[in-house]
Amino acid sequence: MRGRGGWGYPLFERSRELGGGELSAPRLRSDTPEKAGLDPGELRHLVREVHDLTTGQRPWAAGAVVAAGRGPVIAVAEAAGWAVRYAAYDPKTDRGAELPPRARVPMTVDTPFDLASLTKLFTAVAAVQQIERGTLGIDARVGAYLPEFRAAAEHGITVRQLLTHTSGLRPELPLYDCPDDATRLAMLRAEPPVGVPGTYTYSDLNLLLLQHVLERITGRRLDALVHDGITRPLGMTSTRFGPCPGAAATEDQRRPWAKADRGMLRGEVHDENAWALGGVAGHAGLFSTARDLAVFCRTLLAGGSYGPARILGPDFVELLLTPPGLGFAVDQPWFMGELAGRGAAGHTGFTGTSLVLDPATDTYLVLLANTVHPRRRPPDNRPRARAATRLARAVRGS
Structure with a gap:
C-alpha cells in the first residue's frame, strides 16, 4: 500500500553487529x-479515510502522509x-x-x-541521553545548571518537571514580540511558575528551558545534539x-x-x-x-x-x-x-x-x-x- 514516491528498505542483515557482539536491530522494510x-x-x-481527509472545499488538511506498520515491516x-x-x-x-x-x-x-x-520528543531523547551518560540528573534542579535563570532556581524547578510538564510554567511567552535576543533571554530567565509545581500544565517553556540546560552542560547547540546523537546514527x-x-x-x-x-x-x-x-x-x-x-x-x-x-x-x-x-x-x-x-x-x-x-x-x-x-x-x-x-x-x- 504505497502512494506517490513509495519507499524501499534494505532487508535485515543478521551478520551486522553492534559493539559487544550484539546482533543488529532489524531495519525497516516495506512489505x-x-x-x-x-x-x-x-x-x-x-x-x-486519510484520502478522504484531504478532499472537499474545507478539508481537514490540504494534504497528508500516513505510515503504519508492525515490527520491522512498514505495511x-x-x-x-x-x-x-x-x-x-x-x-x-x-x-x-x-x-x-x-x-x-x-x-x-x-x-x-x-x-x-x-x-519536543527529540529534545526529550537528547535529555535522556545525557541522563544515561550521567551528565544530567533527572531530579536535579534547573538552577544547578542555569543559576542565572533566577525564577526557575528560586522555585526549585527540576529537570523531571520540565520533561513531564509539571513545572507550573505557563504555556508560552510572547518572545516573538521582543525586539532582540537579549530581551527574549531576559524574559525567560525571569519567568516564574504561575501554577502549582507538580500539577500538569502543558508548556512550550519547559522544553525551552531544557534546551538551555542541554546546551549549557554539553557546550553544544541543540541542533548539533539532535543531529549527532539521534538523526545521523539512525x-x-x-x-x-x-x-x-x-x-x-x-x-x-x-x-x-x-x-x-x-x-x-x-x-x-x-x-x-x-x-x-x-x-x-x-x-x-x-x-x-x-x-x-x-x-x-x-x-x-x-x-x-x-x-x-x-x-x-x-x-x-x-x-x-x-x-x-x-x-x-x-x-x-x-x-x-x-x-x-x-x-x-x-x-x-x-x-x-x-x-x-x-x-x-x-x-x-x-x-x-x-x-x-x-x-x-x-x-x-x-x-x-x-x-x-x-x-x-x-x-x-x-
Missing part, C-alpha cells in the same frame, strides 16, 4: 500487511492531497485562494513536514531544523489570527517563538518525513537500537516511555484512539503532525498533515484517533 501481522482490510480503510506508506494547494487565505470569504492546478504541488510520501511540537537524513525547501506549506501567517505577519509559509518554521529564536528551539523547529519518523518509532520500540546504531539503552527507553512519559504523552485516547490503554506513547504537533508507538503490539503510526494550510483553525483530533483505532483493529483482526 504486505500480512507480513506485518496486520489485517489488510482495516489498513485499506485507513488509507481510504502502509501513502500520500494524499497537496503539499501546496493555496496561494493565500482570504479572510473575507474564510477560504483559501486556490492555486491553479498546474501550480499546486502534490503530496508524496517523501514530502517533509514542519513537525511543530513533535520536536540515518534520518531528512530530519533537520529548518529552513527546509520543499516542505509542505503551512499557514498564511498574518495578524489577527496569527502572532506575526509573515505571509504564506513553506520551509520556514511555523511556530512564532521558534521563528523568533532563529528556527532552533526545544519545543518546535524540526522538519521531517514519515519515513524518518517511522525509523524513530521503530528505534524506540526496539529498545533504542536500529541497525548497527544505538541511541539509548533499553532501560532508558523504558524511563522515557513509562507513564506519565518524559516528553512523550502516554495512553491518550483523544489522539491515540484504541491504541491507548496499555502504554502507547506519542505526541501531536500544531501544524497537523502526530505519531504513536505501541510497545504492547509493536506497532507504529505516523500521520503527517498540513492542517493549518491556508490558516489555523481549532484543532480536530478525531481523524488522528480514528487512524490509530484502525491500526489497533488491524492488530486484533490479523
Whole structure:
C-alpha cells in the first residue's frame, strides 16, 4: 500500500553487529500487511479515510502522509492531497485562494513536514541521553545548571518537571514580540511558575528551558545534539531544523489570527517563538518525513537500537516511555484512539503532525498533515484517533 514516491528498505542483515557482539536491530522494510501481522482490510480503510481527509472545499488538511506498520515491516506508506494547494487565505470569504492546478504541488510520501511540537520528543531523547551518560540528573534542579535563570532556581524547578510538564510554567511567552535576543533571554530567565509545581500544565517553556540546560552542560547547540546523537546514527537524513525547501506549506501567517505577519509559509518554521529564536528551539523547529519518523518509532520500540546504531539503552527507553512519559504523552485516547490503554506513547504537533508507538503490539503510526494550510483553525483530533483505532483493529483482526 504505497502512494506517490513509495519507499524501499534494505532487508535485515543478521551478520551486522553492534559493539559487544550484539546482533543488529532489524531495519525497516516495506512489505504486505500480512507480513506485518496486520489485517489488510482495516489498513485499506485507513488509507481510504486519510484520502478522504484531504478532499472537499474545507478539508481537514490540504494534504497528508500516513505510515503504519508492525515490527520491522512498514505495511502502509501513502500520500494524499497537496503539499501546496493555496496561494493565500482570504479572510473575507474564510477560504483559501486556490492555486491553479498546474501550480499546486502534490503530496508524496517523501514530502517533509514542519513537525511543530513533535520536536519536543527529540529534545526529550537528547535529555535522556545525557541522563544515561550521567551528565544530567533527572531530579536535579534547573538552577544547578542555569543559576542565572533566577525564577526557575528560586522555585526549585527540576529537570523531571520540565520533561513531564509539571513545572507550573505557563504555556508560552510572547518572545516573538521582543525586539532582540537579549530581551527574549531576559524574559525567560525571569519567568516564574504561575501554577502549582507538580500539577500538569502543558508548556512550550519547559522544553525551552531544557534546551538551555542541554546546551549549557554539553557546550553544544541543540541542533548539533539532535543531529549527532539521534538523526545521523539512525540515518534520518531528512530530519533537520529548518529552513527546509520543499516542505509542505503551512499557514498564511498574518495578524489577527496569527502572532506575526509573515505571509504564506513553506520551509520556514511555523511556530512564532521558534521563528523568533532563529528556527532552533526545544519545543518546535524540526522538519521531517514519515519515513524518518517511522525509523524513530521503530528505534524506540526496539529498545533504542536500529541497525548497527544505538541511541539509548533499553532501560532508558523504558524511563522515557513509562507513564506519565518524559516528553512523550502516554495512553491518550483523544489522539491515540484504541491504541491507548496499555502504554502507547506519542505526541501531536500544531501544524497537523502526530505519531504513536505501541510497545504492547509493536506497532507504529505516523500521520503527517498540513492542517493549518491556508490558516489555523481549532484543532480536530478525531481523524488522528480514528487512524490509530484502525491500526489497533488491524492488530486484533490479523
